Amino acid sequence: MKTLKEIQLQLKESKKLILLLKSITGFILFGLLSVVLLFSLVYFEVFGKLPNKEELTSVINEEASLIYSSDEVIIGKIFAKNRTNIKLAQIPNHLKEALIATEDKRFYSHNGYDGQSYARVFFRSLLLRDASGGGGSTLTQQLIKNLYGRQYHGFLSMPINKIKELIIASRIEKVYSKDEILLLYLNSVPFGENVFGVESAANRFFNKSVKELKIEESAVLVGMLKANTYYNPRLHPENAKKRRNTVLQLMNNEAYVSNDVTDSLQKLPIALSYHNLDINATARYFTYQVKKKAEELIKTINETSKSDYNLETDGLKIHTTLNYDIQKIAEKAAKEQLINKQKQLDKELASNRLKNRWLQKQQFTEKDKQKRTIQLFDWDSTKTITGNKIDSLWYYDKMLNASVLVTNPKNGAVISWIGGNNFNTLPFDMVLSHRQIASAFKPFLYATALENGISPCDYFENEEKTYPKYDNWKPQNADYSSTPDKKVALWYALIQSMNIPSVNLYFKLKKEWLIDTCEKLLFPEITDDAPSIALGTLDLSLFEATRAYGTFANNGEMNDLYMISKVTDKKGNIIYESEAQKLERVFTEESTKTLTSILQEAVEQGTGASIRNRYKIKSPLASKTGTAQNYTNAWFMAYTPNIVLGTWVGTSKNDIHFNSGNGSGSSLALPIVANILKEIENNPELKKKYLTSFKISEEISSSIDCPPYREKGIKGFFNRLFGKKKEEN
Numbered sequence: 270m271k272t273l274k275e276i277q278l279q280l281k282e283s284k285k286l287i288l289l290l291k292s293i294t295g296f297i298l299f300g301l302l303s304v305v306l307l308f309s310l311v312y313f314e315v316f317g318k319l320p321n322k323e324e325l326t327s328v329i330n331e332e333a334s335l336i337y338s339s340d341e342v343i344i345g346k347i348f349a350k351n352r353t354n355i356k357l358a359q360i361p362n363h364l365k366e367a368l369i370a371t372e373d374k375r376f377y378s379h380n381g382y383d384g385q386s387y388a389r390v391f392f393r394s395l396l397l398r399d400a401s402g403g404g405g406s407t408l409t410q411q412l413i414k415n416l417y418g419r420q421y422h423g424f425l426s427m428p429i430n431k432i433k434e435l436i437i438a439s440r441i442e443k444v445y446s447k448d449e450i451l452l453l454y455l456n457s458v459p460f461g462e463n464v465f466g467v468e469s470a471a472n473r474f475f476n477k478s479v480k481e482l483k484i485e486e487s488a489v490l491v492g493m494l495k496a497n498t499y500y501n502p503r504l505h506p507e508n509a510k511k512r513r514n515t516v517l518q519l520m521n522n523e524a525y526v527s528n529d530v531t532d533s534l535q536k537l538p539i540a541l542s543y544h545n546l547d548i549n550a551t552a553r554y555f556t557y558q559v560k561k562k563a564e565e566l567i568k569t570i571n572e573t574s575k576s577d578y579n580l581e582t583d584g585l586k587i588h589t590t591l592n593y594d595i596q597k598i599a600e601k602a603a604k605e606q607l608i609n610k611q612k613q614l615d616k617e618l619a620s621n622r623l624k625n626r627w628l629q630k631q632q633f634t635e636k637d638k639q640k641r642t643i644q645l646f647d648w649d650s651t652k653t654i655t656g657n658k659i660d661s662l663w664y665y666d667k668m669l670n671a672s673v674l675v676t677n678p679k680n681g682a683v684i685s686w687i688g689g690n691n692f693n694t695l696p697f698d699m700v701l702s703h704r705q706i707a708s709a710f711k712p713f714l715y716a717t718a719l720e721n722g723i724s725p726c727d728y729f730e731n732e733e734k735t736y737p738k739y740d741n742w743k744p745q746n747a748d749y750s751s752t753p754d755k756k757v758a759l760w761y762a763l764i765q766s767m768n769i770p771s772v773n774l775y776f777k778l779k780k781e782w783l784i785d786t787c788e789k790l791l792f793p794e795i796t797d798d799a800p801s802i803a804l805g806t807l808d809l810s811l812f813e814a815t816r817a818y819g820t821f822a823n824n825g826e827m828n829d830l831y832m833i834s835k836v837t838d839k840k841g842n843i844i845y846e847s848e849a850q851k852l853e854r855v856f857t858e859e860s861t862k863t864l865t866s867i868l869q870e871a872v873e874q875g876t877g878a879s880i881r882n883r884y885k886i887k888s889p890l891a892s893k894t895g896t897a898q899n900y901t902n903a904w905f906m907a908y909t910p911n912i913v914l915g916t917w918v919g920t921s922k923n924d925i926h927f928n929s930g931n932g933s934g935s936s937l938a939l940p941i942v943a944n945i946l947k948e949i950e951n952n953p954e955l956k957k958k959y960l961t962s963f964k965i966s967e968e969i970s971s972s973i974d975c976p977p978y979r980e981k982g983i984k985g986f987f988n989r990l991f992g993k994k995k996e997e998n
Contacts, residue, residue, distance in 0.1 A: 332584030345556030381438030461497030554688025681828030709895030764875030900932025
């Protein structure tokens with residue numbers, strides 16, 4: 270028998286238990302009422318509007334606009350979010366299975382939210398503090414988060430956002446089928462690196478379309494969804510492999526893959542093929558210009574057609590004129606030439622005092638002199654050095670840069686565009702930079718002469734002379750030679766790029782004639798009458814020079830250059846298509862063909878002869894070199910009837926340069942064009958399309974069939990009357 274004291278104690282404990290149970294019940298009821306109240310407040314949109322059925326029906330993911338080369342290679346994207354949407358038929362089954370097994374294995378049985386998952390989260394994650402309990406969000410709820418994001422509501426942010434996702438998820442399940450929801454999810458899910466959607470991720474990490482993914486590759490991408498950066502296969506390959514194997518095991522648990530397949534796939538390394546258009550893309554300078562042009566086009570289209578296209582979100586397709594094969598050839602040619610010539614320039618700079626003179630011109634603070642770790646552009650990788658700001662500036666100031674522009678003179682299409690060495694590090698576009706054009710200007714002077722009745726066989730003085738009117742200016746030929754006893758034929762003066770005869774030709778012309786030519790060619794305004802213009806003191810961009818040389822290739826008519834051939838919407842409907850331009854007649858066809866005949870001789874026996882002798886280019890070609898004073902700018906321009914190739918090489922500033930013939934146009938710029946031409950010649954399709962023959966009559970060709978020199982005085986007169994028909998060089 271229990272004593273009275275024991276009974277009293279038992280009653281006291283029972284009261285405590287009852288009180289505790291009442292408290293727990295009250296707490297649970299309060300919690301339930303709070304949840305119901307919070308749910309009601311969210312449902313009735315106190316914490317923000319929820320999308321209705323109609324709005325959910327029109328859900329369309331933002332999609333990046335794609336930039337294509339003329340041969341249908343994707344060379345760039347324009348986006349707010351880097352996303353490329355795909356269709357359901359493009360998704361391989363193993364990708365869907367990997368996603369469902371890993372993220373939501375009851376996806377096809379729930380109605381947007383999973384009660385079992387919520388129970389698991391409540392008891393394991395919240396009550397038992399077990400982090401392995403996982404999250405409670407279904408794929409549908411994750412889709413809602415991807416589409417609408419989450420808002421801040423103070424300490425109630427998490428429950429409010431979770432309730433919103435639950436409500437919207439149940440609504441969206443009534444609007445879309447399960448497969449449609451899966452598609453929306455895969456098109457919107459983030460993979461880090463500003464990449465959204467599985468198609469963009471497949472292209473980024475494996476350089477292929479999603480439909481080409483292997484099982485183990487799908488497992489890598491699905492594994493990344495848990496933590497984009499930690500499981501990034503480029504940044505953390507070991508983490509990514511472990512996570513991939515976990516996904517494969519989860520697929521095995523759901524009987525999507527057999528034990529043998531799972532074991533064999535888990536042993537494989539991750540075969541990454543990283544492809545980031547932002548980092549190592551071909552034609553970055555070009556795609557940047559295309560983006561600017563496309564923005565202008567879309568603005569005009571929207572204004573004229575009352576449409577509302579968005580370049581960053583509407584998945585437009587921008588088809589350009591760039592030839593991907595020639596772009597790759599040009600980039601390789603420029604890179605190899607600059608690596609080789611940089612070594613020569615560094616050697617020259619090491620043996621003179623130019624760096625000391627450069628240092629004296631700079632103004633540095635003590636902070637600039639402090640040593641630190643610096644990353645510098647290098648051709649094969651990022652170069653890391655221990656140095657200061659002075660070292661970095663010197664490195665870039667003495668760096669040789671190249672720009673290359675290749676166009677089709679028939680229509681003005683840009684075939685290749687290289688604006689510099691590396692867009693990320695050196696974004697300033699050298700194609701548009703104005704530099705002294707040097708002797709590459711002379712063909713425009715000589716064409717003006719031909720237009721105004723001067724013959725290729727007219728002769729000009731080649732004797733040095735001082736011009737007091739122009740500050741005692743005394744022009745000299747590049748090799749310092751002169752022929753006081755002989756005059757030189759116009760055609761020969763041009764192919765040898767002689768300065769003295771060119772100046773004499775300038776004085777024979779009316780200045781207005783040359784100004785008119787330059788205006789028609791859309792050159793910068795000529796503001797003075799200095800005769801040095803004849804030698805190329807005008808500053809031109811490679812864009813302007815190449816466009817102008819297209820006039821020679823196109824029988825005297827000039828096309829403006831363009832890059833975009835057409836723009837389509839995501840369904841393929843054409844919303845813009847380029848039209849044939851109205852050509853500008855600059856020179857007569859006869860003058861142009863005569864000049865081309867002369868510039869063809871420049872390839873055979875003039876300043877461009879190494880094209881034949883050294884590089885063994887066999888195709889018909891007309892060309893002209895350009896070397897600015899003190900070797901500050903090197904140019905080479907070449908063309909056929911169907912292609913114009915222009916290149917400029919130099920440093921970013923004119924105060925650092927070669928002090929020898931290594932910096933001439935024929936040595937520094939010509940090899941880039943030569944190596945491009947060599948690769949085009951080796952490609953039958955490209956050769957047939959671009960390296961076509963000139964159609965020049967025998968009458969015009971024979972118009973330059975006269976001796977290069979003619980002796981002055983009585984002796985010259987009798988030689989012409991009775992003597993040689995062709996004098997030797």
